[in-house]
Structure formats: structure tokens, C-alpha cells
Amino acid sequence: MATAEFNLRDFQSGRGVGQGGTAVLRRTVRLIAISLMLLIGLTATSAFSAGDAEKGEQIYVQRCTLCHGEDGDGMGPAAERLNPPPRDFTMAQYKIRTTAFEEIVPVDGDLVRMIHDGMPGTAMPGWSDVLTEQDINDLVAFLKTLAGLEEEEPGQIIDFGAQVPISPESVEAGRKLFHEDDRCSECHGQSGKGDAVKKLKDDSGYRTWPRNLTKPWTFRGSNDPRDIFTRITTGIAGTQMPSFDDPASEGRLSIEQRWNIANYVNSLAKTEKVVRPENIVIRATRVAGPVPVTPEDPQWQEAPSSTFLLVPQLITPDRFFTPSNDTITVRALYNQDEIGFHVEWDDRTRSIPGDGAAKKISEPGLSEDAVAIQLPVTLPVGAEKPYFLHGDSRHPVNLWFWRSGSTTADPSVSLVTARGSAGETTARDADAVGLQGSGSYHEGTWQVVLRRSMTTADPAEDLQFVEGAFIPVAFSAWDGSNGERDSAHTLTTWYWLLLKPQPGNTPWLFAGFAFVLILLIEIWWARTATRRARS
Amino acid sequence: MSTIKKIPKIPRLAQVVLVIGGIYTGFWLIFDLFLGQPIPKSLMGMYMFFVVTGVLMVFTATEESTRQLVHPIQALAEDPARRRWRNVVFLVVPGLVAMAVFLQMQPSDEAPLELRSIHPAPPSSVKIFGKRFDLMSLKNPYRHLQKDDPEQFRELVTAGGEVYIRNCQYCHGDKLDGKGPYAQGLNPVPLNFQDIGTIAQLQESFLFWRIATGGPGLPKEATPWISSMPIWQDFLSEEQIWQVILYLYDYTGHQPRSWGHD
Numbered sequence: 130m131a132t133a134e135f136n137l138r139d140f141q142s143g144r145g146v147g148q149g150g151t152a153v154l155r156r157t158v159r160l161i162a163i164s165l166m167l168l169i170g171l172t173a174t175s176a177f178s179a180g181d182a183e184k185g186e187q188i189y190v191q192r193c194t195l196c197h198g199e200d201g202d203g204m205g206p207a208a209e210r211l212n213p214p215p216r217d218f219t220m221a222q223y224k225i226r227t228t229a230f231e232e233i234v235p236v237d238g239d240l241v242r243m244i245h246d247g248m249p250g251t252a253m254p255g256w257s258d259v260l261t262e263q264d265i266n267d268l269v270a271f272l273k274t275l276a277g278l279e280e281e282e283p284g285q286i287i288d289f290g291a292q293v294p295i296s297p298e299s300v301e302a303g304r305k306l307f308h309e310d311d312r313c314s315e316c317h318g319q320s321g322k323g324d325a326v327k328k329l330k331d332d333s334g335y336r337t338w339p340r341n342l343t344k345p346w347t348f349r350g351s352n353d354p355r356d357i358f359t360r361i362t363t364g365i366a367g368t369q370m371p372s373f374d375d376p377a378s379e380g381r382l383s384i385e386q387r388w389n390i391a392n393y394v395n396s397l398a399k400t401e402k403v404v405r406p407e408n409i410v411i412r413a414t415r416v417a418g419p420v421p422v423t424p425e426d427p428q429w430q431e432a433p434s435s436t437f438l439l440v441p442q443l444i445t446p447d448r449f450f451t452p453s454n455d456t457i458t459v460r461a462l463y464n465q466d467e468i469g470f471h472v473e474w475d476d477r478t479r480s481i482p483g484d485g486a487a488k489k490i491s492e493p494g495l496s497e498d499a500v501a502i503q504l505p506v507t508l509p510v511g512a513e514k515p516y517f518l519h520g521d522s523r524h525p526v527n528l529w530f531w532r533s534g535s536t537t538a539d540p541s542v543s544l545v546t547a548r549g550s551a552g553e554t555t556a557r558d559a560d561a562v563g564l565q566g567s568g569s570y571h572e573g574t575w576q577v578v579l580r581r582s583m584t585t586a587d588p589a590e591d592l593q594f595v596e597g598a599f600i601p602v603a604f605s606a607w608d609g610s611n612g613e614r615d616s617a618h619t620l621t622t623w624y625w626l627l628l629k630p631q632p633g634n635t636p637w638l639f640a641g642f643a644f645v646l647i648l649l650i651e652i653w654w655a656r657t658a659t660r661r662a663r664s
Numbered sequence: 665m666s667t668i669k670k671i672p673k674i675p676r677l678a679q680v681v682l683v684i685g686g687i688y689t690g691f692w693l694i695f696d697l698f699l700g701q702p703i704p705k706s707l708m709g710m711y712m713f714f715v716v717t718g719v720l721m722v723f724t725a726t727e728e729s730t731r732q733l734v735h736p737i738q739a740l741a742e743d744p745a746r747r748r749w750r751n752v753v754f755l756v757v758p759g760l761v762a763m764a765v766f767l768q769m770q771p772s773d774e775a776p777l778e779l780r781s782i783h784p785a786p787p788s789s790v791k792i793f794g795k796r797f798d799l800m801s802l803k804n805p806y807r808h809l810q811k812d813d814p815e816q817f818r819e820l821v822t823a824g825g826e827v828y829i830r831n832c833q834y835c836h837g838d839k840l841d842g843k844g845p846y847a848q849g850l851n852p853v854p855l856n857f858q859d860i861g862t863i864a865q866l867q868e869s870f871l872f873w874r875i876a877t878g879g880p881g882l883p884k885e886a887t888p889w890i891s892s893m894p895i896w897q898d899f900l901s902e903e904q905i906w907q908v909i910l911y912l913y914d915y916t917g918h919q920p921r922s923w924g925h926d
Contacts, residue, residue, distance in 0.1 A: 195829040196838065206826040207833070252838070252845055259839060406848060407702065410775050438849030443834055444894045450834075512778060516880065516889045524889070599776055622851045623890060625775050636769035640762040647758035655750065658741035 180237075180263075182279065185271025188264055196252065201275040203333075210450040211252045214335055221276035222332070222366040224248075225350045230363055230372035232284030240269045243349075250347035250455075287362045287374070290384035295354065295392045303393025306386055313390070316369065317342055321397045324477040324573025328490045332367045336492070338453060339370070341475055341573070343399040347455070352398060357391035402475075404436050404456055410625045411435045411602065413461035413468065420462050420469035424569050424576035429471045432460035439474070439606055439619035444518055445550040449617035453477060453608045457500075457621065463628055468594050469580040472500055472604065479570045480609030483536030487610065496609035498533040498570075499618075500577050503603040504592045504626075506546060514601050517623045519547040519554075527592055529559075531566040531577045533609070542566040542579065546590060550616065562591055596630035676732040680723050687715050705774055780852065780887040783866070787883075792876040792897055802869035804906050804920070817910070824911030827904045835892070840915055850892045857916050864918040871909050871920075875900075 189197075196215040198204040203217035216223075225243055226235035244265050247255030256265065273279045293299050307313045307321075318324035321342035331337045345352030350360055361382075364372030373382045373390075382390070414432040421428045437459070441452040453476070460471040480498045481487040488495050505515050506525045515524035525548045534540040544559040559565075562585045568577040585591040594600070605620040607613040674682070691711065696702045703711070724730040740750050789798045809817040829838060835854035837844040842856030855862045863871060873881070879891025896905060913920055 195825050205829065207829040210830060252833070254837065254839060254843070256839075258841075404848070409851075410773060412773055438846070440846040440849040440892075441834075443846070444892055446898060448899075512887065513884070514889045517892070521880075521889070597771055621849065622892065627773055629773055630771055632770055636766045639769055640766035643765040644758045644762035647761050648754065651754045651757070655741045655754070658738070659744075662742040 180266035180268070180270030182267070182270040182274050184264075185267035185269070188260070188268055189271055192256070192260075193268075201272070207252075212335065212451040213251055213331075213337065214333070215252070217333065218272050218275040220332075220367070221278055224365045224367065225360075226284075226363060226366070227286050227359055228284030228363065229287050230375050233366075234278055234281045234284040236283045236286060237266070237269050240272060241265050244268060248349040250349065287359065288384065289355070289358065290388075292355065292358075293385060293388035293392065295395065299389045299392045300396045301393075302386075303389035303391070303396075306382070306390050307393055312380070318477075318573050320572045321394070322475050322477065322573030324475075326486065326490055329369045331369075337368050338477060341477070342394050342397045344402060344455075344475070345395075345398045346403065352395050354388065354391040354395050357394045358387050361387050361390060401434055402436050402456060402458060404438050408435050410599075410627050411459050411461050413463050413626060413628045415628070415631065416462050416464050418464070420464060420467045420580055422565075422578065422580070423567055424471060424473075424578045429460050429462065429578075432462050432471070434458050434460050435624070437604065437621045437624060439604075439621060442518075442605075442616055442618050442620055445616065447616050449613065449619075451611070452613075452619045453611040454606050454619050457604050457606060459604065461626060461628075463583065463594070465583070467580055467582055468628070469578055470502055471576065471578050472502070473574060473576045474500070474606055475573055476570075476575050476606075476608050477573055478608065478610035480533065481535055482609070491610035492612040494612055494614070496607070496614040497535060498575060498609045499607040500531050500575070501605040502529040502579055503527070503605065504529075505601055506590065506592055507588075508592070508595070508598055508600065514623060516549060517603060518620065519550045520552075521549045522552050529564055529566075529579050529581070531568055531579055533568060533570070533575075540566075540568055557590070562586075594628060596628045598628075600626040600628075602626040675736060676723065676729065677736050680719060680733065683719050684712075684716055687719075688712060704777060706777065778887065778890070780890075781885045782852075782855070783870075784883050784886040786870050786873050790873055790877065790881075792873075793902055797869075797872070799869045799873055802872060804868040804872075804909060806906055806910055807868065807920075820907050821910050821914045823904075824907035824909070825915070827900065827908040828911050831896075831899065832908070840912065852887075852891060854893070857912050857918075860918075863912055863916065863920070866921055868906075868909055868920045871912070872905060875905050875908070 189201075190199075194205060196203075196205040196207060196211070197218060198208075198215070201218035203215045205215055208214045221233050223235045223239060223243075225248070226239040228235055228239070241262075243253070244260070245255060245257045247253050260268070270279065307317075308319070314321075314325065316323070316325050316327055316329065316339040318339075323339040323341040325339065327339075329337045329339065340348060348356070350356040360370070362372065362374040364370055364375075371380070372378070373380055373387060375381060412433050412435075416428070416431075435458070436456050439452065439454050439457055442449045454474055457472055457474045459473075462469050462471075476498060478490055478498075479487065480491060480495055482495050482497060503519070504527045505520070506527055509515075509524075513524070515521055515526045519528070520526035525546050528545040528547055530541075530543045530545065532541050532543070542559050542564055544557040544562060544564050545554050546557055547554045563582045564579065565581070566577060566579040568575060570576075583594045585593065592600070601623040602625065603621050603623050605618050607618045613619075691703065691708070723733055740746055740753060786799050788800055789796055791797075806817070806820050809820065833844055834846050835844045835850065836842055836857060837847065837854075840857040842854050842859075844854060847854050857863050874893070876895070876897040878895035879893040880888050880895060882888035882891060900908070909920075912918075
């Protein structure tokens with residue numbers, strides 16, 4: 130029965146952030162399915178027997194060793210290419226559990242849940258599509274033997290008290306607690322983007338990043354207040370995320386306070402940064418006046434935004450496996466002379482080479498933060514585009530770079546024509562084509578504007594923007610504090626830019642023509658019909 | 665037809681409209697709402713064209729049914745008693761057409777469809793690792809061990825698994841289902857090896873070619889410029905590629921296609 134109960138909780142947990150109205154429908158369907166499962170469960174409880182560790186081991190060897198290692202110590206062959214690394218089961222430290230801080234033993238349901246659903250934002254996938262409930266129970270029984278937990282009594286589930294419903298008052302109380310003495314902002318930053326000035330490591334020495342609380346779809350648990358309440362109460366084992374219910378600590382919070390903070394964290398979600406897979410076109414908006422110069426200019430908000438996933442550069446040497454930036458949000462404005470892109474991405478660290486504080490929180494080899502916009506040099510004819518990663522020998526691309534500068538150098542804009550990652554790249558004079566940019570960093574977010582004239586003197590070297598055409602466009606970003614420079618960066622595939630033209634008079638003309646034509650046909654038809662009826 | 669006769673109260677014309685509208689709503693319900701994968705407009709237009717033609721064919725199957733369908737329209741023009749109605753309809757219809765034309769003339773902001781062939785015909789021979797391989801006769805040098813030396817075969821599969829988890833799972837997923845952590849950020853999406861439409865249909869030589877030469881090794885009809893599949897001869901040895909192929913088939917339980925002479 131534990132399984133069905135767990136599903137029900139998952140259903141309530143509001144995972145469908147930003148999925149729109151269909152989520153409700155899907156959830157209803159799911160509710161019906163779960164009710165059915167409950168019914169079946171009730172009639173056949175005995176079918177869900179306790180896990181069998183031996184069977185679990187067989188499944189483990191087949192499905193889990195490549196990541197979690199033969200001995201369950203997390204040292205599978207890919208460990209150093211994954212961040213966070215696979216869990217070391219011999220340490221009995223589980224991140225997502227419902228048992229109190231001082232209890233190390235999770236309840237089986239906690240493990241079942243993580244195996245069933247997976248952990249968003251990590252390599253750990255959900256297994257519900259290939260493993261049965263019984264398989265998962267067997268696995269749990271086996272995992273417990275790796276740390277000798279099978280002998281232990283399951284831990285005591287934390288006290289949830291009386292849940293404080295979400296209300297403006299509760300959220301406000303939570304906001305105060307979050308910031309009071311930098312309680313949470315110490316690590317999660319002033320606006321919750323995980324951008325605080327601290328370098329955190331987990332117990333095994335791997336870098337950990339405080340969660341960006343404005344992106345709840347990256348939570349390992351979920352952003353349902355009940356889940357957040359649990360995380361605040363238990364802490365996250367093995368990492369620096371503390372428990373706020375530790376009796377030995379001065380920082381202990383009351384149940385009500387924890388609910389208020391949970392409600393506040395739940396309110397931080399920035400849904401415009403949800404990636405909508407169907408949204409693959411950046412629709413540039415035409416403005417009457419000049420294209421705004423600074424990233425903070427409110428006029429940018431008038432343009433519709435598109436958010437794209439950033440993928441680490443896994444494709445050409447040297448590859449890069451452990452990114453920290455995950456999405457990029459783009460807007461575009463233009464007028465008859467000029468076009469401007471506004472790109473925005475959450476980056477926990479402002480990377481300033483030469484700066485002592487920046488160096489302290491950086492991985493070895495601090496470089497500048499940077500972003501690049503990639504455009505084909507000439508508009509593609511037919512379907513054939515330049516290779517999505519820096520073009521190819523026959524189809525060069527323009528790369529517009531913006532770099533954040535160092536203690537000794539100002540932020541800079543540069544222009545490059547590239548012919549493939551291995552091919553030749555030509556550095557060009559950005560001033561000569563009027564490419565300009567400016568950037569600003571605020572509380573964990575970079576905003577950068579890059580502008581250029583719509584046309585340039587040299588159509589063989591630079592893209593000439595035209596209205597109405599679908600123009601391929603792609604982006605790259607570098608987090609200089611995360612060891613990202615040169616080929617180590619994140620990127621998007623090709624998306625589209627559309628400068629939507631003013632339709633002008635032609636649609637009216639054609640519509641009017643159609644109206645008159647149909648009317649004439651009708652009149653003619655009516656006349657012949659009446660004549661026929663008369664005769 | 666019998667079901668239609670049971671509800672004679674609805675005029676035939678209204679029935680046609682209802683059926684077509686119903687099918688359209690059905691499409692929308694299934695694809696937009698449930699699957700969350702709206703059909704592109706151009707494709708929808710094509711589907712609806714066939715639906716409308718089909719429905720009209722059914723409703724005009726006999727002379728009687730055609731008459732029933734056309735009668736109210738004819739009456740509209742011929743029957744003087746319905747003149748007021750006629751005038752209304754005669755204005756509304758051109759109005760609707762004009763509106764459709766107007767909307768159609770608006771510049772579209774739907775991205776162009778990108779069609780690509782997923783499994784293009786392989787070249788007969790390719791140069792990989794500086795050597796020429798004849799893809800028609802090329803075989804996985806380790807495949808025979810499956811029967812001849814199961815123990816060594818297991819070891820090779822395990823080695824292939826290590827290659828896979830270190831290099832491929834980011835895109836193709838550690839369950840080989842094409843749902844790796846970064847799959848959603850790529851277009852075309854990494855292929856799902858569990859699906860019977862991919863490796864289960866292919867020969868190991870095809871996989872060898874695809875893995876060694878990656879996206880850029882594809883012919884034009886398969887849009888090499890957007891495939892993010894890396895060129896693995898830059899990272900892996902010939903042996904490792906054959907091993908990872910063993911792993912792909914072993915984990916999914918599929919069998920490679922063969923020419924049938926072994």
C-alpha cells in the first residue's frame with residue numbers, strides 16, 4: 130500500500146509548474162488512475178510484498194552499477210563527469226528523506242520515491258517506466274544492505290504539525306525569516322538564485338551549488354510547500370544545506386516558521402524561465418524609436434521572451450561535462466536601421482579575473498563570463514543551414530561575443546566569422562560593422578544587450594537582416610568561475626529569429642476582393658435559381 | 665449510416681457540420697490537450713482536407729442523401745419565403761471567406777517544418793580511422809563470441825557499457841530511451857534505442873558508420889548540419905565502437921539485422 134499512498138502525494142505535489150491548463154486535465158486523469166490503483170491495491174495488498182535484497186542486487190547489477198558503482202560507493206566509470214556525482218550508498222546519506230535530522234535511516238518510501246521519480250537536474254533518471262513497484266522494493270532492500278541499514282529500525286518521520294496554508298501573510302512572514310540574519314540568503318542569495326558568495330563542497334569534496342530557488346523544476350524533491358518544509362526540517366544530508374530543526378542548534382525554527390518559509394520559497398518560481406519546447410521562434414518586435422541600449426531598459430519587456438535549454442559542449446574536442454548555467458532567455462527589438470538582442474541567464478557567480486573575492490568562489494582557472502550569438506553569414510537557401518556548432522567550411526557563421534571584463538579590462542564586444550570548430554576563424558572589427566553591447570549583473574542574473582545595424586557594407590561577410598525571413602540563431606554561454614573557457618561552454622542548437630513585418634494593405638485588398646467575388650457569384654446563383662423556380 | 669438515421673431530427677447539413685467539427689475537436693483534444701504536441705497548422709490543413717472530402721463522400725453516397733443535403737441550400741435561393749434568411753447568409757458567407765483570406769495573408773510566425781530522413785541509405789564504403797571499410801560486408805568482429813565464448817563476450821559488453829555511460833548517456837539516456845539529461849535541448853532529439861524503429865532494424869555495420877562519423881557524416885537528406893551526434897572516431901577507438909554496439913543490443917535485448925547468410 131505504501132506505493133499507492135506515495136503516488137497520491139506525488140500527485141498533490143504540483144510538479145507541473147508552468148505546464149498551463151492541460152496540467153489540470155492530466156492530473157485529473159492521473160487521479161482517476163491512482164484511485165483505480167488504490168482499489169486494485171486494496172483487493173490485492175499481498176501482491177506488494179517487502180523487498181527481496183537478492184533480487185534487488187540482480188536488478189542493481191543490470192541497471193545501476195554503471196553510475197553507482199559495483200560496490201555501491203558511487204564510483205562508477207562516469208562519476209567524475211557527473212555533477213552531482215552518483216550517490217555513495219555505503220554512507221547511508223540520503224538527500225531526500227522524511228525522517229528527522231538526527232535519524233540517519235530513511236523510510237523505505239523515501240528511497241522508493243527517488244528511484245521511482247528520479248532526481249530532476251541530475252543524471253539520476255526516474256525508473257517507473259522500466260521497473261515494477263516490486264522491482265523498486267527489491268532494490269530498496271538491497272540498497273539498505275550496502276550500509277547495514279537493513280538491521281535498523283526505520284527512522285521517525287518528522288512532525289509536520291498543522292500546515293499553514295499559502296496566504297500573502299504567510300509568504301511575507303516567510304520572506305522575513307528567509308532574509309533575517311541572512312538565514313537562507315547566506316547561501317541562496319538575496320533573490321533566491323543560489324548566487325551567494327560562498328564556495329560549498331559536499332562531504333566527499335565535490336562542489337555543490339545552493340539550489341536556484343526561482344527554478345523549482347530543478348528541485349530534487351519538489352516545490353510543494355510540504356516538500357520544502359521537509360527539506361528545511363531535515364536538511365540535505367552530505368551537503369551544507371542545514372537542518373532548521375536541529376535541537377542542538379540555535380538556528381532551530383518552530384513548525385509554523387518553517388511552513389511560512391516553505392510558502393515563501395514556493396512563491397519564488399519564475400515561470401517565464403520555464404523552457405517551452407514548442408517555443409522555437411524568437412519574435413522580434415518592431416519599435417518606432419531607437420533600440421534600447423541598456424539591458425535594464427523597461428522597453429525590452431515589451432518583446433516576447435523565449436527561453437532555451439543550454440547544453441554542455443559534448444560534441445567536439447575538448448568536451449565539457451559539468452555545466453552550471455542551464456537556460457538562456459532571449460528577446461529582440463528592431464527598427465528600420467538597427468536590431469538588438471537582449472539575452473538573460475542565471476549565473477551564480479560573477480567572474481572577474483584578478484578579483485580576490487571572485488577567485489575564492491571560483492574553480493581553478495578563473496576566466497571572464499561570456500555570451501555569444503551565432504548567426505549564419507548568409508540566409509540559408511532551402512533547408513541547408515551551417516553546422517549548428519560554429520558553422521562549417523562552406524557555411525560560415527557570425528559570432529557576436531560579449532565578455533564581462535576583468536579587474537584590468539572593461540567588458541568587451543567582439544566579432545568572429547567561424548567555419549567549424551576545427552576550421553579557421555577570422556577575427557573581425559566589431560566597430561566597423563557597428564556591433565555594440567553592454568551587460569549588467571544583478572543578484573545572480575546576467576543581462577546583456579548586443580546591437581548591430583540591420584545591414585552592413587559587406588554582405589559576403591555579415592548577415593543582412595530582413596523582415597519576414599526565418600533566420601537561424603543559436604547561443605553559447607561561458608561561466609568563467611566554473612572552468613568554462615574556449616571549447617568548454619554551454620550552447621543551444623539552432624532556433625529561429627523572425628522579424629515580423631508590418632503586413633501593410635495587401636491582406637485588406639485581397640479580403641475585399643474575395644468578399645466582392647463571392648457576393649457576385651451568390652447574386653448570379655440566386656438569379657438563375659429564381660428564374661428556374663419560375664419556369 | 666444507420667446511426668445517422670436514428671436521429672432524424674438533425675438536418676443533414678447540420679450533421680455534416682457537426683461531424684467535421686467533432687473530428688476537428690477530437691484532433692485538438694488528443695494532440696494539443698492530452699499529448700501536449702499540437703499538430704503543425706499545415707499538416708492539420710491537410711488532414712482536415714481529407715476529413716471534409718471523406719465526410720462529403722459519405723453524405724452524398726446515394727442520390728437521396730445528396731438531395732437531403734443540398735435541398736436546404738437550394739431552398740434558400742429559390743424559396744421567396746426565405747428571402748430574408750437568404751440575404752443574411754449571402755452577407756455572412758462572403759464575410760467569413762474574406763476573414764479567412766485576411767488571416768491567411770498575415771505573415772506566418774510558425775517555424776518552417778524541417779523534414780529529415782532518419783535512416784538514410786549508407787554509403788557502400790567509408791573511410792574511418794584512416795582505413796576504408798566496405799559497409800556491405802563489414803561485421804562486428806566480436807559478435808561471434810556471443811556463441812563461442814560467452815564469458816569474454818560478457819566482458820566486452822561490460823566494457824561497452826562503460827564507454828556508453830561515460831560518453832553517450834547525456835543524450836541517449838542511461839536507459840537508452842533517448843531521454844538523457846540534455847536530450848530536450850537538442851533538435852533532432854537523440855534517438856531512442858529501445859524503440860523498435862532504430863537499432864532493431866539496423867545492421868551493426870550501419871551503426872559503426874553512424875557512430876564513427878556522427879551527425880556530420882550523414883548525407884544531405886538527413887540534415888547533417890543540425891544533428892548533434894558527435895563524430896566518435898575523434899574520441900573512441902575502433903574496438904570501443906564495436907564494444908558499445910554490443911552494449912546497445914545487449915541492454916535493449918534487440919538483435920542486429922543481418923544479411924541472413926549467418
